[in-house]
Each structure stands twice: as structure tokens, then as C-alpha cells.
Amino acid sequence: MSHNSFGHLFRITTFGESHGPAIGCVVDGCPPRIPLTEADIQAELDRRRPGQSRFTTQRREPDTVRIVSGVFTDERTGKQVTTGTPIGLVIENVDQRSKDYGEIKDRYRPGHADFTYDVKYGIRDYRGGGRASARETAMRVAAGAIARKVVPGLVVRGALVQIGPHKIDRGNWDWEEVGRNPFFCPDAKAAAFFADYLDGIRKNGSSIGAVIEIVAEGVPAGLGAPVYGKLDADLAAALMSINAVKGVEIGEGFEAAALTGEENADEMRLGNDGKPLFLSNHAGGILGGISTGQPVVARFAVKPTSSILNPRLSVDRYGHEADVLTKGRHDPCVGIRAVPVGEAMVACVMADHYLRHRGQVGQSSSWPFPA
Amino acid sequence: MSHNSFGHLFRITTFGESHGPAIGCVVDGCPPRIPLTEADIQAELDRRRPGQSRFTTQRREPDTVRIVSGVFTDERTGKQVTTGTPIGLVIENVDQRSKDYGEIKDRYRPGHADFTYDVKYGIRDYRGGGRASARETAMRVAAGAIARKVVPGLVVRGALVQIGPHKIDRGNWDWEEVGRNPFFCPDAKAAAFFADYLDGIRKNGSSIGAVIEIVAEGVPAGLGAPVYGKLDADLAAALMSINAVKGVEIGEGFEAAALTGEENADEMRLGNDGKPLFLSNHAGGILGGISTGQPVVARFAVKPTSSILNPRLSVDRYGHEADVLTKGRHDPCVGIRAVPVGEAMVACVMADHYLRHRGQVGQSSSWPFPA
Amino acid sequence: MSHNSFGHLFRITTFGESHGPAIGCVVDGCPPRIPLTEADIQAELDRRRPGQSRFTTQRREPDTVRIVSGVFTDERTGKQVTTGTPIGLVIENVDQRSKDYGEIKDRYRPGHADFTYDVKYGIRDYRGGGRASARETAMRVAAGAIARKVVPGLVVRGALVQIGPHKIDRGNWDWEEVGRNPFFCPDAKAAAFFADYLDGIRKNGSSIGAVIEIVAEGVPAGLGAPVYGKLDADLAAALMSINAVKGVEIGEGFEAAALTGEENADEMRLGNDGKPLFLSNHAGGILGGISTGQPVVARFAVKPTSSILNPRLSVDRYGHEADVLTKGRHDPCVGIRAVPVGEAMVACVMADHYLRHRGQVGQSSSWPFPA
């Protein structure tokens, strides 16, 4: 069962509400003897942390992570390493403003999970979205920092490729640029445009959607467990489980519908090293649910932040009609901070499938085969 | 673990290769005392069966299903019903042409899983795609026929909404039309166009992609298990696990990226019955991973059939370059037959979440709440 | 996967080492709207806490539990209740003596997991047994306190029925007595004997095994998921997973091997209430893996504490022979403190199966059936 757990051999289980005492995560199944410190995790958390620019929420969440189990000092190297036992991670919540939630505690904010949690459970922690808050994604990023270390040679990077109707120019793609602007945008020119564009959105009290692309390089060929544990099926679940995500695609994605078989085929030749060389990557690195060895490319669409300053029609939990507007600190485009979250989820999927593959197959067969 | 199983409380496990002796499925966790006959399942299988028009493969697969366990006659009604024990389903493979596979048994057809299965497992049943064949989806459709009966009032319908770059006119949408044309297309005019269009594709020995939309009505509010077992996360995995699918979206999907918070909000009022009434359904029936009670709307993109008559560059398993072209009987647009498969997977997700919800919560709370 | 998780719909995941910063547990799938406070859990933890008599270890572990998520105040009742989201529990470790572990950090204590953890993982937290320490069972007891509340009417009680070769007199069984002596023993006379007997064991620096019996009353008929999720199979796993347990039995258990079919049959009549009445309970409340409605009776054997003051032959991790003796504070009979742990695990199994049954079947059929 997977209420609040994700993965099988590399499994994460998160807990915690936005304004509760703490949030946390258990990472179970991590291989032993992997160097791991709180600083490793903190570095990733800092990339996601809000309040770093005017384009993300101004909440102050230092998000200081504490590793409470699963690591120990290796005497011979002096380094702290994983032990193979569950890694417990805890972040205390510190910016829980004792504000008045009177306006929204009984009303259902359109686009939020307020109504559905209430109908399902009959009770909900309404403070800051409770369990449905994107605050939970801090623990995904923390877990992802560990997952990244599990697959040797794995590099997972994400980039914002669209805000509103505005797509970046892929010809300008520069991974270095991603770290230089507050949008994780690989196109410097688009980033400049987005700054102005989002200022307008923000000043209107409005919000806007976005599309994020995640590229995983160094994924060995052979990962994936057909037919229901396909690598792409798990990626789809992983990315769709992120708050506000409404679509996921692999490789050409929805564009593939418009292609012919000739156009979409990824032809193969032998490379100079005698290894198979794909001449294109329409498949996004996955065929039949199994990785090809090419970069795995996934994209996901994030809807506009539901919390906006303009009032919307709604109802309350007692069966009355009521209008709702959201005060307070919010992201005009939640898609921005979804970039490191998407990376983390992709890393978790790769770690899980790497261990599953190693479990079933041991070592991949050496291609080419002797005749 | 979910190599070849899907779902938790309602779990399906399939087995079988395209040209092996038989394919089958175990449906575990189905509630007892649900009327079920082979005819119920056969009716769904017949919708997916190939060879029914010139637009699908001409293979002859009668796909006669046999229920070998999990049902018994209820003496008082004389009806055959489920017993709560695992339902075993078997279809014998009868059209296994003893043809010569010499040309493709060592060569990797671009776009197929030939290469990835070989690299992963070091051995593969190359006949007709083996385990990676869409033949496996017959068992999904069979399982889906059972799943449909689990959630009272559930109606799951699918429709083909795009072939190649050509989208249907949603203004022409007529569910009745879906059963009248060989494309599962709800727009009669588009269906007529698709017939000509696909004839051209077919005569060229080419293939083309498609987009399918699945609508589930009668989904009670409250289904979904946040935060990793979200209803939409499981739908994404279910649909992405279907052969040749490259993208999945819920509600507005990727279009949501271009919307503002105001545009995307589904406002609420009270209906004449005093119940909450959504004024729109951009969310596709899911908020925070939990069903709202509105229709659940999902779309998925299917890539063009990889088997085409025009030769493509490739390599073989012994490390030589080789060209590949596919002879024989194939679908010019595999997206067409994916419609009943998509319906089946959505039904399975709903059945699973219905039982999970009933397990955790018992009865949903009665909304509105007493003040 | 179940490295550090137990259960399905009611699932616990624990983390933490004996001498690490903290131990914790995530309880996922708990139904909403169940009253729950830290005091509810603390009461159970206090029953297990060491240092309460001279017969258990003298470590000081206040074991103060903190609920960090999954609960919220129900405004209408003012009570804190579960919300259906994961319940995070954390206990900070406070009695981590900065003692010298030099003697045992490289040596394998016979009967302990030192050698096996080292061989498996290549690294281990040797302080106090690390993850293999019985300290982990504090979180089982905490989770069990929640599980007890899930099944209406469930009462789970445990009793120590044997220490060393000495069995209690079952004719003296008095549940009230269990709380009056430091052994959880239902036979006052046996308890007096055990006090002397264990004093002798303790003064010799030795240790001794024990047998515990758990009785669950109020288990509704129909719980159990045949054939691999049988109620007794899950009970066996649950109890065998407790530290130092080497045997589990249900009802007559191993004695059943010596019985004839006539002797072992639990005959049935109709009770005065018209309901089925079993005339005996050799089966221990479970037939075919499903509860009968009678009390569920399980017993488990706990081996003697492996930490003893008398030196034993061993080897070290560098391949040298070395003797080991254990200094410090230890239980002469770890079986005693296993009583509340056994209760907790049985409660967790019942909660899980109750939710699973409610998921698959909804309401049990009403017996007798109309003719």
C-alpha cells in the first residue's frame, strides 16, 4: 500500500502537516556504506527553499534537516556513511504564524484540496493546507538528495521550460544558466522575460502555470520492471503525485501523437566504441518500460497556484455559499519551486529501479552477445 | 513490488507472451457476491479484439476467455457470482503462425522493446514482441470488465480525440457515435475524415499516433490516498503502463500551464439539491489527489505503431549494423485499440481506490457537517 | 517491500538506533476521527519502560513520545483526533551514556546480531545493538496504542506464562494479577516463585528464556485474507519479528500435533442468542486463516538474553578469535518486557486486517442466511 510511501526497494515515507510541529521522512532500503551528511541534504533543500526571490513565497522556512538514524561513522575513513538501516529525517516547523485562520478554516478554497480532504476524512488541518501543502515536498527533496547517491554516475537536472503560454527557446538551452536565475530557466533571455511577466502576475494578485523538464543522464540501460512497474509508469506516478501537477510526458510526449512511425523511430547504429548508438531520442530514453541507456527525459505541467488575491465563489463545510480570497504569502507560480522537487522524484524512481534491477537480474547481460 | 501486478486491494497480475501457449490474469481482492460470467468479460474483450476493421491488425485472435476460479453459483439466485477468492482468467493463444522470425529475431526493431529486453534479461521471446506485445492488454480489458462492477454507479467510457495532428471537434461530441465507427470516435465527421486519412497511412506502410480521452462518471467524492497514492498518480501510472503511451494528463492537463489562477479555479455553489456544485471541471475531477465527485477526465497520448513497412537503420544482438522492416499484420494506429484498454485501466484504478477508501474510512463523512 | 514497515492498510514504519539521536514511527492508514493524545500512547509506553523493577534493565529511558503529525482538534468536541494522514511519532534518546564501546565494537557477541549486520552491511552502529536493539520495540508499543483504537471492541492482553522450564498454573489465571507483579504474570503464586528464581539468574550474571501468551478478545469473525495473508500467518510474522523470539503458535500450537481429529475439533452449537457457539477453542480463534469470532490466542517463545556476564568464545571483525562478556545494564529475562510488545503487534495485525476486510467486503454478511 502506498498512502504516504513511494518506491519499493528504495522507499520513502513522509509525514507532517504544513503548520504542525514537524515534517519528516523515512528512507528505507538505502544501500549501506554511502557517504551521507546533513550538509549533502541541506544543499538540495536550499535550492527549493522559499523566500529566495520575489517570485516565490516570502515565508521563512529555514528547513534545517536533522538525520536521526541510519548513518554511522566508518572508522577507517572517518566519514559518516549509511548503514543500510532506515534513514530518519526530521525538519522542525518554525514559521508557524499564529495567524487567524477564521476566514478559510470552514471555507473551501477553489483549486485546493480543502473540500476533498473534508469530504474524505471529515476532519482536516486547515492551517496552511495541512497535509496537502507543498511543504511536504521539502521531504521529497531531502529523500532525493539521498537517492542521487544510489545510482553510480546518475545526474538528474531539471529546468523550467514554460511559464503561462510562453515557452523557452530550446536553442538557447544552457544548463549553467539554470543556477543563475530565480526560475531554474536554462534560457537566459526567457528568464529575463519571465521576470517582467511574473511581476505583472504577482502585482495583479494572480498566478500562472508552468512546465518543467527533468533530464536524467547516466541511467544504465535495463532499468524498468514491465509491465506494470515500467520505468515510465513509475515516473508518471512520481511526478503526478507532486502538488498541482496535471500532466506528465516522456520523450516526445503528446507530440508523439502527431508523428508517423518513420518520424518517431529512434534508429540505431554502432558507435565508435562498438556500442549501440541511438541517432535520436524521441522515446525519452525508455522503450517497453525499460531504459535504453540514453538520457531519460520527462516533462510535467503545473497548474497555476490556487491561492490568489481575487475572490472566488465557493461554499463552506456547513453547506453555505461563501466567497474566498487568499491573503498572505504565496508563490505566483508554484511551478518554479517544483523544479528541484521533480528532480528529486526522478532520482527516487531511478534509485528504486536500480535496486530492483540489481535484485532480479544481478548484473545486466553484456551486450553484444557472442554469436 | 509491482513487476506484473497493478493495484493493492483490487489487484491484477498478468502473465503470458504474444506467441506463447496462453495469456492470463489473476484478479485478487474482488469483493464477493458480484454477478460475473464469462460473457460479461467477453463483451469487453470483443470491443478490443483485432481484425474487426481494416484499420486494425488482421490477426485472428478469438480471445475466448475462460474463468477458472473465483466464481460460484449462488443457490438462492441461480446466478454465478464472485466468491472473494482470486479470479483466474485464461485465454489460449490460437493464431500463432509458425512463421519465420529469422529476420527480426536477432535485430532490434526501432521503437520496440527488442533492444531493452535483450539488454536487461539477456534473453527474449522475440515472437510477436513476446511479453512486450500489446497482446497483454487483452487481460487488462478482461480485468477491467470485473473492475467496472466493483464501484456502484461507475461508468467509464473512452473516446479517441486525435489522430496525427487532427483533433476532433469537441462540439460534435456524441457518446453514442463512439460505438458506430471503427475508431471509437465521438465526432462522426472526424470519424469520416479519419477513415480516409488512415487509409493513406496504411497504404504507405506507415503509422500514426493518437490521443485518447477517458471519462469516469459516478466516481464518489473522497477516493484517493494522498500523498503518494493519489488518485491521479495511480491513473498516471495505469495509463502510462499501456504499450506505446508517452503522455498522460488530468483535466486541463498541459493546458493548465497556460492558465491563470482565476481561469483555472473551479468555483463552487450549492446545487438545487443543497449539495456542492462545481461550476467547471478544469481539475478533471481530482483535487489534492482525491476525487471531487465530478467526472474524472484523463487523456493519454499513444505514439505511432513502431512496426512499419519502411526500412529503418538498426543493429543486431551480435553487434552488427542491420536494417529492419516489419512485414506482416499490424495496426496503422495502435491508439485505436488503446481506447478499451484505457477504460479498463481507469476502471481498475477506481475499483482499487474504492476498496482502499472503504477500508480506511469505512463510510465517507456526510457533507455538509452539522454546525 | 517490508524492510522496516509492517502492515498494509494500517502500516507502521519505524526508524532509529538504540543510541542514535531519536527513534520514531510513522503510522499510515489510520482511520480519521479517532480520539488520540500523547497520553494515550504514553500509558502503553510506560508499561514497557525499563528500570521499573530489579528484573529489567536499569537504563533510564523516559521514552517521552511526541506526536508530530496526523492529529488535529475537532472543533465541535474540542478533542484531538486523528485526521487520516500519517501519524508521526518521535522519542528523543536521552540516556546515551558516552561509555567506552572499545571492547565490543569489533567483537561479535554470541546470540546478538553483531556478526550478521556486519556481514550483511559491512558497517554497523555497535552502540547498544544499534538497529537490532530492543529499543526499537518502544515504537511498536506506541503504534500498538493507536492500533487498539481502530477495531471497535477489541481488547488485547498479554501474559507471561513460562520462565525457563517453569510454567504457570493456568488454573490460577487472573488477568487482574498481571498488573500487580513485575512479570506480567497472571498467576500470583508463580509470580512469587519467579521473583526468587530470577534473582538467582541475575546474581549469576546469567539469563533465561520465557513464553508469552497474547489473547485478543472482541475480534469480529471474518478477519483474514487467505491464502497468504491469513490472519495467523500475519500474526506469526508479527510476533517472530520481535527481538529474540524463536517460536510462535496459535491455539493448541505444537500440542495440536499430538491430538486426534476428534480431540482437536471445535464443535458448534447454537447459543441462547441464536448465534453459533463454539464448545471449545483449540483453533485459537482462527480457521482457514480467518477469525471465528472467538478469542484469538497466540503464544511466542523468547530466548534468553544474549548479553550475559560470563565470557563466551567469539571472533572479531578483523578475523581474530576473541572472548566476549557483556558489562552494563541488561534484562535477565527479556521475555518480561516482550509482553506489551507482543500485545502491540497483535493489535497492529488486527487493525490492519480489520481495515483490509472492511475494504474488500464492506460489511460482513449477516449470519445465519435466509433459507
Add this chain to the structure above:
Amino acid sequence: MSHNSFGHLFRITTFGESHGPAIGCVVDGCPPRIPLTEADIQAELDRRRPGQSRFTTQRREPDTVRIVSGVFTDERTGKQVTTGTPIGLVIENVDQRSKDYGEIKDRYRPGHADFTYDVKYGIRDYRGGGRASARETAMRVAAGAIARKVVPGLVVRGALVQIGPHKIDRGNWDWEEVGRNPFFCPDAKAAAFFADYLDGIRKNGSSIGAVIEIVAEGVPAGLGAPVYGKLDADLAAALMSINAVKGVEIGEGFEAAALTGEENADEMRLGNDGKPLFLSNHAGGILGGISTGQPVVARFAVKPTSSILNPRLSVDRYGHEADVLTKGRHDPCVGIRAVPVGEAMVACVMADHYLRHRGQVGQSSSWPFPA
């Protein structure tokens, strides 16, 4: 979820009722390239098959297994091998006597699952015990035949060590003898006694219980997933899930309760090969839930066959009192045929843990460690 599935990376799912059309099993996760034929499986099935002596049921079940998926011919060796895809196994039921079930179809046979299935599901296939029949164990034995091939060097053997109150003389233990008598008994003298003893039981229309011991040799050190996926916890679940089993123990088992820490300690020295050498095996090859490298020893108790010729008091499903006696063909001691079933379940646990261990850890660390 595990209604009818067992295991994680090596997972078996069975289906089928005693008198339904067929029984079957899906083995998912089996590594590729393992030689496997129907004859391999048939050999194990034949050991379990009934009707081979007067001490087991006289039903004729040829139990001819068909592999319908998951295998393919390796061209280079000409051998049939596993492909890594799910292995489907089917046995058609052929000896379904069209007998009159009138007497038991509404009555609950004491000791059987009749009552509990009826109360749980409200419907049951009463013919021959339906799903609760030991017929299901044929598929366990079939799956076990595959599991045995997964762990290199693994040898799993079982023996009957007690019938009724009569234990074998362990000094006479001879594994060769197990195959020479109809009881799987390693003590020739005891076997002779059992023949007479069981004749008496059988002629009286009675039945008797038994104890079986399973020994797994060649289990590498390091298997086991603490703390809830311990090797012994999974063994306990596996064995307790077998029909009629009421107790499971590892190593000394319940006898450990009577031992002191000194007696129970398995001391270690270095062997002539420089590897750790245990001087005893009270632990039964498992410490802290992880294998030590010694033989894993498990025992389980089987209750007497519930079907006896002497009438017992009972009730029927319509709420009337009624007596029950069982006519027809039954085993006087079901424990006998449980021997190959127990072996199979132990083999399945070992295969699963072997793959899990290989997944998480890859290669075990090489002991001893460099200083």
C-alpha cells in the same frame, strides 16, 4: 497487499479451488536465464501427489503442470530458460467427482474453514473445501521448484519428525531414508512404527497431527531485511500460511525458553579456512533476522486432519444445529504431505530474500575486514 500473493522480489500468486476447472500460479520476478522445464516442476509435484500410499488420500490427481509463459529456448544452448517475465503455471483439475455434496454444502465441518469463509464472504465453493483446500499447495510446490533454482548452492530438505505424541530418534537421522518411506521420515525405525500407528488411526476413521522440520543448507550469510522483513518473520508467515499449521519455530524454538544465556549462545571460533565457525546452531541459522551462513532450521506443527469419519456437533448456514461426518477420501495425517509444501515455502522465502539482499546490498561485504 498479500491476499493470494507471497514474496516481494520473488513473488508467487496462486488461484484456483479444489473442484474448479483449474488451479494455477504466477511466479513473478524470477531472474532470467535459469534452465527450467515442466519436468523440473513435475518432479517436485510428484513428491506431494496424493494416492501414492495408503497413508494419504486416495484421490487421483495427476497434477500435470503446464508452463504457459515466462520461458524460452536459449538458441546457443538449446535449453529452455526463464526470461525474467512472469512464469504462468496451470494444472487442470481432472478428478472432480460429480458427487453429492448435499450433506456438507450447508453444514460447517468443525476444524474446517467452512464457517469462516461463509461468514466473511457470504458465499463459498463448498466442493472439497474450495479455496481453503490443501489442493492449493500443489502450486506452492510448483513455485518452490523454481525458487530452489534461484539461490546458487541452496539445498532445502524436509523431514517428518513427529506423528501424534511420537517423536523420531534424532540419533537415527538419515536424509537418505526420507525418500524410502511414505512418511518423509529420516528415522527408519520410527517410519516402521508410524506405519502401524497410522493404520490404527486410519481404521478408526480418525486422524492425527504431526511436526515437520525443514533444513535449508547453502543459505549465504546476510539474507534478511530487518526489522519487519526479518528472514525468520517471513519464514514464520510462509509456514503458518500452509493449511492446518498451528505453530512455527526456528532453531531451538520453544525449547529456547528453558535455556540460559550460556546454554543458548552459539560461540564462534575461526575455522581452518580462516572463516568464522559457529560451534553450535541453537539459533537455527538466523540472528537478528539475518542469516548467519549456518543451516537454517525451521519446524512447524500440523493439526490432525479435520475430516474424520466420526460425527461431530455443528450448525448449518441457516442457523440450525446439525451433526457432521465426512465421507470420502482423506489423509489420516495431512502432516505427511506437508513436508514438500514446507520445503517449497522455505525455498520461496530464500529466493525472495536472496534477490532483496542482492538488490539492496549488491555483493555482501567480504569478511573479515581489513584492519
